[in-house]
Amino acid sequence: MPLTPEQEAEIAALRAAPQPTLRAVSPGMEAHLHRAIPVLDHGLVRVVDYMGDDAAIVQAARVSYGAGTKHVSNDEGLIRYLMRHWHSTPFEMCEIKLHVKLPVFVARQWIRHRTANVNEYSARYSILDREFYIPAPDALAAQSTVNNQGRGALLEGAEAARVLEMLKADSTRAYDHYEAMLSQDGQQGLARELARMNLPMNIYTQWYWKTDLHNLFHFLRLRADAHAQYEIRVYAEAIGKVVADWVPLAWRAFCDYRIGGVTLSAPALACLKRMLAGETVTQETSGLSKREWSEFREFWT
């Protein structure tokens, strides 16, 4: 997504005028502010504002625990303790506001995260731009044959070419007709709120999205996961890099306990104990279903 010169100038202007503040400042986040991070072919993520830093998490936790927390030797230890024991409220004390440009079908997944504030570009009110997501060759995947909700091998050759041709031609035609329906050239022009329904779901929309760090971590855990759809995962990964610079201690705890962590069921834990005691456990003797067993095996192999 090459920015227009106007947009480049606007970002430069926003970054040119630092002002003094008495609030907590995260140097790592200041470096990101206003800058557009390209995602997919025309999308972007841009930090518009933020509140708090690692110290704000600690500060809130110490309000709860009073003098009693003194014995936790340092901030990182406390943050890891909070993450390990699912204490969510101190992480809610940090807030982030993003400007995101994304295809509508991605927006439809994203909006399912309800604990957030959103202002989306209104196609009732305004006219959408001619910008569509067309997958790059390395994202043009076949339906998985083993997972209804996943991807298999890449499409190649004639099939890839044919699919890309359809996506491009249909996007172009739909937008041409969108414009034609809106046209007032000797006509009344269809209402915008109706004309938009002709547009396919790979068209780009944009919004301001604001959420707290606890809910952002929840979003990232689900959407940066290997099972998430690639087209939302790349947004989650871009945001993850920003968060790593914003609240480095919390980010590391999140990676250790959530992203890299695993949850074992009570029956799976029972198997594990038998295995640690030297027993050879098979699916048949495990008490787990085939599916549970295969997911369990993935943890430790």
Next chain:
Amino acid sequence: MPLTPEQEAEIAALRAAPQPTLRAVSPGMEAHLHRAIPVLDHGLVRVVDYMGDDAAIVQAARVSYGAGTKHVSNDEGLIRYLMRHWHSTPFEMCEIKLHVKLPVFVARQWIRHRTANVNEYSARYSILDREFYIPAPDALAAQSTVNNQGRGALLEGAEAARVLEMLKADSTRAYDHYEAMLSQDGQQGLARELARMNLPMNIYTQWYWKTDLHNLFHFLRLRADAHAQYEIRVYAEAIGKVVADWVPLAWRAFCDYRIGGVTLSAPALACLKRMLAGETVTQETSGLSKREWSEFREFWT
């Protein structure tokens, strides 16, 4: 939306087997349960479950107020008092679960109401049906010339015909290509989660949507309003009729205080007092902006 014989049979089966319960029962709502109310050309609203009735609102309010509420002579008086003074929690004690079939562009507005539970048909996982919303002639409106977000006169003649032709042809082609991309006839078949992006936003989706009565009233206030887009308003109106049968006392209070009520600003109230005292007030002498004045005049003329 003519139901298939299978669907008719399924609804008949669900309605054929009443079971005893010790819970509050709303006879008006039982009459609606499971039945499909047609909306738009292929849409529907269907009550899947509910909790509570007018008495449940009163019961919850009396927990709060204890013996103190005895002097409110009757249930209707108490419900009207609660509505008038914006007491929201007693209305939250009733819950409704709906099955809704609706075009995607309507779903995108609807989902903005965050305090609700939703399970939507997954186009990552399954294949969408070939059903698209095509406006009836009396819904094919031009863009308003005075309101960016509204509709003007109906399109007629050649323009109407041309618009309908585009909508139908593009829907058909988009779905044909969706199927062609998914096809595994000698091919791998594009992943469902990718192929769906070719579909326009007038395709129908469906979901289970569950919310409490307070939040439902908020939804209805915004979406049954004359300024709401026609295509969501018809859903709100269909739901309103159900609510009128479910909780008739609360519904009447809602109509009087929210749907039919108006909010006056402090400056508008000051004008009103002058007018009631016999003074002739004009926009120039009102202290209101032109827009505020014209909205104010609408209230009392």
Next chain:
Amino acid sequence: MPLTPEQEAEIAALRAAPQPTLRAVSPGMEAHLHRAIPVLDHGLVRVVDYMGDDAAIVQAARVSYGAGTKHVSNDEGLIRYLMRHWHSTPFEMCEIKLHVKLPVFVARQWIRHRTANVNEYSARYSILDREFYIPAPDALAAQSTVNNQGRGALLEGAEAARVLEMLKADSTRAYDHYEAMLSQDGQQGLARELARMNLPMNIYTQWYWKTDLHNLFHFLRLRADAHAQYEIRVYAEAIGKVVADWVPLAWRAFCDYRIGGVTLSAPALACLKRMLAGETVTQETSGLSKREWSEFREFWT
């Protein structure tokens, strides 16, 4: 908490008049409806209403997955899959409404669960009853010497007697003075909203509390946990027994995956793999902090 004859009669009346409904009915839950389950010395939990059952969870999930879920052989397998993979929305499709009588200090913890609907008895409006929580001898615990937030051994002998005497005497005196301040015998009487501030936090309050099954599970995971304060844990345990009868399949999945499950961090998982490969790992060689190591050891010993 012996019920008054009036209350017994009211519950009997509520249970005497089953009505037909076309909604989902959970037989296990009907057996609980309206009955008061005693908790602590004067508290109670009572199911006032509910919506949905195990089949409602499955029904909602199948809306999402469409025909695609057919291959999950049965309802229990699907429910376990949803629980294992943190799918929350199908569980949100069940709802429960409870009447709870509980000490104020317990209510202050409970209310932190925000995704719920609450109507509490108002001490601004009405006069609280003379009922206070006084711990039974087996709940009168000393401060833990190893955990700022926990309990140690039971108090006994003179210390126990002295503590109980203080709690009882202060409750009695506070309530006597509450009544004296409210008294209008030849006086004006202090406003109720002020007089209540003299009451200690072991006084009982009551509320209607309504939430969905997903959020109830979250509540139970935190409050039925061994680290939760005993006085809220007994409420969580009483509710857990009700849930086991209401949605037996979901309850079993919850016990296996949440209550009995454990979460391992990425570094802990790495240790585990080394141990399973036959290596002897100590805290020193584990890469875990002392605290993390000791929590890790608890899992598998």
Next chain:
Amino acid sequence: MPLTPEQEAEIAALRAAPQPTLRAVSPGMEAHLHRAIPVLDHGLVRVVDYMGDDAAIVQAARVSYGAGTKHVSNDEGLIRYLMRHWHSTPFEMCEIKLHVKLPVFVARQWIRHRTANVNEYSARYSILDREFYIPAPDALAAQSTVNNQGRGALLEGAEAARVLEMLKADSTRAYDHYEAMLSQDGQQGLARELARMNLPMNIYTQWYWKTDLHNLFHFLRLRADAHAQYEIRVYAEAIGKVVADWVPLAWRAFCDYRIGGVTLSAPALACLKRMLAGETVTQETSGLSKREWSEFREFWT
């Protein structure tokens, strides 16, 4: 609430070190940051952090409306339009974090506003200070004789003296016994989580409370209202003054449309039209109940 020298020094240190930021800065809010605003006898409100300003509201709204909003001549007009038409999402784009010290019975009302983030001082973990709210003479009000939920005349003379004496003596005794129960002087000491239950609800607690501007306005509308209890109203008023400096345009719109505005029901509006047409309307001819009529009359007299 005279601050301790340590606290004064801490605030001075926080205010002494401005740092550059590229975020939106509200000069009016910077003047408040970290400073303690005294409320009641020992309470306080203190701005710990904030995000956004009036321009952030406008910026978010313009994302929604795109180029279409250009014709709204200025920011203030747009903000007033948003407020008038109940557009909540742009106001959600501003966030505030407060440190509040408040009596427990006030905290119990406050926490009912669920859309907020809270970290409260934990009396399970730490020991509460000996600080109790004792009403000043001008807040020592009798129970209203006309409103179950309100206050009448001030208590005076012997009755006032007696009430104050009870409040003070009971607070002192309760805290003495709290300390005695915790004491480990030759004893085990009761668990903190139990000992706290002896404390009356006029003891002070403290928390960090974070919310967005839309929800803050909702809080202020209910809690700065004349019908709110005095002891929470003074907190709302203190916060209101801060908001007026933070987002002056939004604050003015809020005062005009919410604080100073009135909502008329459909039947009341019908009366008004008849009155404006010159008719003399009485309660008997109004179609309103006595209570509705008396509330209606208050609007315009």
